[in-house]
Amino acid sequence: MGGTTSDELIEGLARAMSRAGLSPVTGLARLTGGATMESWRFEAGGDGFVLRRAPSLEFMADRPFGHGVEAAVIRAARAAGVTAPEVIVELEPDDGIGSGFVMRALPGTPDPKQILAMEEPGRLLSECAANLARIHSLKPGDVPDAVPVMDYRQAIADLRQQFEEAGGDRPIIALGLKWMEDNCLDRVEPVLIHGDYRMGNLLAEDGWLTGVLDWELAHFGDYHEDLAFGCMAVWRFARYDRPALGLGSLETYFDAYQVNGGRPLDRKRFRYWLIHRTVWWALGCLKMADQWRSGADRMLERTVISRRTSEQELDLLMLLEEDAPDEERAKPVDVPRDFIAHGEASSGELANAISEWLATIKHRLEGHDRFQLAVARNALSMIARNDQLMPQHEDLQLADAIFAGEVSLSSSGLLTKLRQRALDKLSVDVPKYPALAAARKEWTGES
Known part of the structure; x- marks a missing residue:
């Protein structure tokens, strides 16, 4: 298909x-x-x-x-x-x-950049709140029985299972899951939840709401979940300063929701769902890579979205640190020294070179192909940044230690480490280089 x-x-x-x-x-x-x-x-x-x-x-x-x-x-x-x-x-x-x-x-654009730049964002925010109140007026029986009712504890357990299946190696996400287990809410009367009510799934034209799209995550649950999801930092795009959908203040959003028939707001429940859905989206991003690997969808964008897990880890930590002791929050964070390459082109530089070439053919493409080219350049930029921020900083620290006389080839394990790095690097760069086979035979015994 x-x-x-x-x-x-x-x-x-x-x-x-x-x-x-x-x-x-x-x-x-x-x-x-x-x-x-x-x-x-x-x-x-x-x-x-x-x-x-x-x-x-x-x-x-x-x-x-x-x-x-x-x-x-x-x-x-x-x-x-x-x-x-x-x-x-x-x-x-x-x-x-x-x-x-x-x-x-429907008329209008779903482009968050265009919507968030429209005039009278407060009016649009009020319209979004009013539409959400109407969605929450629907009860079980108003839609097919197949629409599920969320069990909060089971939802946490499902996320925990996703976490384990994804490797279980993300400490910040683990903190979020543990917090959710310790602070799970009491159940409220379930109402219809859109499940994905945010910029990107809303259409607007000239500052007016023209459409609410993408209902595939609809379910019955706590209305605070919908209110919180669109207020996550990731869905505010460039308008981080406007916490409600990127359009205005939470107070304006909540007031408009209640004036238009919405239910009473509980800030504790709102924060819970901010954390819950941030963990949910972090794991959703990770899952994108598996969808690509399995062949269910080989679209390039899947792999790129999978790398956006780091956005949610940062947002989640900022939400969770509100509970940390003041003395821990006051401790400074070290900033690593920038690495500047001077030798052969690094993997990151090769990625940048390809990205620059792709930019030269952008004008030849249109529609979805042009969009995919932008996604490809984004993926290459991720490779380039990863190349700069991860292995080179480790190598830089090791080089500094060598120059300081802190380590040498007589240091335990250093030669083995350097050999392994040399084999790995050459296997990626030039796997047919004749000396590679000789080195493997001498150092590993591989024939």
């Missing part, structure tokens, strides 16, 4: 749209973004539409519900007054293009 051609998509969409009395399908184009699902825009019957579909059927295997249930949730939210898109038709197996559904296209 992931290898579906444009012609196959057009043919499958034509079959689906004919059930809605619309044809033919023209102007099919992949939209940029989409961390989990694909989005394709097209025209039919003189109007614009968007296909939302999974990158593969395997990708849907472990999800709590399918696209049919998601479409039903969107319809229920729209009926409750939420600025949700109109679902036109769901894909069927005979359409031959996998799992998904078609919505009528």
Whole structure:
């Protein structure tokens, strides 16, 4: 399914749209973004539409519900007054293009940079709060039974299992999980939770909210979860200074939520869900790499998002350190000395060189290909920064120790360490170099 051609998509969409009395399908184009699902825009019957579909059927295997249930949730939210898109038709197996559904296209942009620069952000924030209050007016029975009800303790246990499956080697995430286990909340009456209510999933035009998208994580639970998720630092983008969705103050957000029928706010519960969802997204980022490795989705963006775990680790630590003793919080952090390469080009410099070349062909690409080029350059930048910040700093410290006479080849283990580094480095750089085989034979006994 992931290898579906444009012609196959057009043919499958034509079959689906004919059930809605619309044809033919023209102007099919992949939209940029989409961390989990694909989005394709097209025209039919003189109007614009968007296909939302999974990158593969395997990708849907472990999800709590399918696209049919998601479409039903969107319809229920729209009926409750939420600025949700109109679902036109769901894909069927005979359409031959996998799992998904078609919505009528809405005006506006989902680009956080553009939205956060719009005039009257306070008005937009109030609209977002009002829509969230309407979502939270929905109860079990208003949507299909397949929409799950969150068990807080089980949710923590599931995250703990994800953590162990990811290697269990992230101390900050471990701190977050332990804090959640120690501070798990009492259950409140469950209401419908969007589950992904944040910049990136909201459409806006001229400072007005025009759409609430991406309902695949909908479930029933604590309304503070939705309020907190969009306020995470990662979803405020460049407007870290505006804690509510990147648009304004928490007080304005909370007031607008309650004025429009929302429920009473509890700051303790709000903080709990900030921490919970930060841990959730950190593990979600890690999982992206496994989705790529497994072949469920080989999109380049998966690998890049997996490296964003470090963002959540920093945010999580900033949330958790509020509970640390004052004397610990007052201790300074050492800043490592910058490393400047003077020898052969490092791996990071090679990555930068490729990135610079890619920039020269950017003008030849458009649409999703242009977006993927930007993702590729981002990945190369990560390689370059990793090359600078990790192994070189260790090497720099070792060199300083050698010059200071603190270590020499008579030092226990140094020669073995240097041999191993030489083998590893050459195996990456020039694996066919003749001396490499000779060194391996002499140092390791490998023939």
